[in-house]
Amino acid sequence: IYKVNDVTLTEEELKMENEYAFESISKRQNTELVMDCMICESRDKFKETIRDLYGKNIMFAYSRKLKPNDVYCIIIGEHCWNKEKYFTRYDFECDNCGLKFHSYVNMPITLSDWELKWDLLSQTEQYKNKKFCCNQCKNRWLANEKCKIAQISDGQNVWVNRGDYKSKDVVGYIYKITKKSTGEFYIGQTMYEPMFRWAQHLATDRFDIKGILDYQYETIEIVYQGDNILDREKYWIQKYYKENPKLSLNIMQTANLIDDRQLKIE
Structure with a gap:
């Protein structure tokens, strides 16, 4: 049996960040009055008994149309004879x-x-x-x-998730991959720890892991809150392109280059 709470209390409870286990809308928003087991000869007889106890207007389902202080009943099961199993409270x-x-x-x-x-x-x-x-x-x-x-456990393999390294102050990273034998380079950006983006590159044909000794992977800027990561990537792409246009592997952001003074690194 539940009583509908007033609007203010309901709104406060809805602001809770955690969605706790085993809590229905009734438990989250309203007040539980009674949790018990009643054995009746029929469903209609059960409802009749509840109406005698709580009034003829009691509802047997939750509805948004109910007003504060209205009382309603949720029927858990019609064949719920195991009271110990279903109605024993467990504390954790x-x-x-x-x-x-x-x-x-x-x-x-x-x-x-x-x-x-x-x-x-x-x-x-x-x-x-x-x-x-x-x-x-x-x-x-x-x-x-x-x-x-x-x-x-030094030396043991532990699964690493890229989300474990997210920081609320860091937007992302700008990185540079250089092919040592030719001097060719590629500039990119990632929202996650750079090592995860490097691993993704090594799974492609362009940066085959078999030739890993010929690559140099480095982080050239940490982008913090307040800076646009795409603007910072554009800055580095254009900077390195203008220094060595024939060695750049970046296709985007290299047309109609702007003056260095318009984009500066802090």
Whole structure:
């Protein structure tokens, strides 16, 4: 049984960043009055009993048309005889943020077998009982733990995600690839850690990984918030093109070059 909250409280709850597990719209927006099990001879008899207790106007579904302080009932199941299974409250504590939360089903968010084996290097006994209030907390905890394992387990392979290196202050990077034997070069930009873009280039025909000893890959600028990464890429493409036009492998941004004074690096 739920009571509809006033508009102000509903709007505040909707601003919550985390989508916590096991919470329906009713639990997120309204107030739970009763969670219990009632055995009746029929669905109609159940509704009749509820109307006797809470008034004839009680609804048996949530609707946006309901006004604050209206009461409604959600029927979980018509054959839900196992009261211990469906109506026992289980309390948990999130291993990431420490939030204490509960569920009526003993199934908190936990680590998958794949995460235990590959992300945490099969340290199942140490991590199998970790519990989280939401997927966001689980992902944050997992990223931090993977970094710790990487520092401890020298020489072991740990999966690296390009999103792990994102910084709120950095827009991206400008990089340069030089072919040592010919002096040819290519200028590019990436929003992620440059090593990930380098790996993508090595998967192409132009920069075959078999010839990796003939390439020099370098980051020539970190682009911070407030700067346009495409403008900074254009600056470097044109700068190097004007110095050695025959060696540039960049096709875009090299026509109708502008004066160096119009684009300056800080």
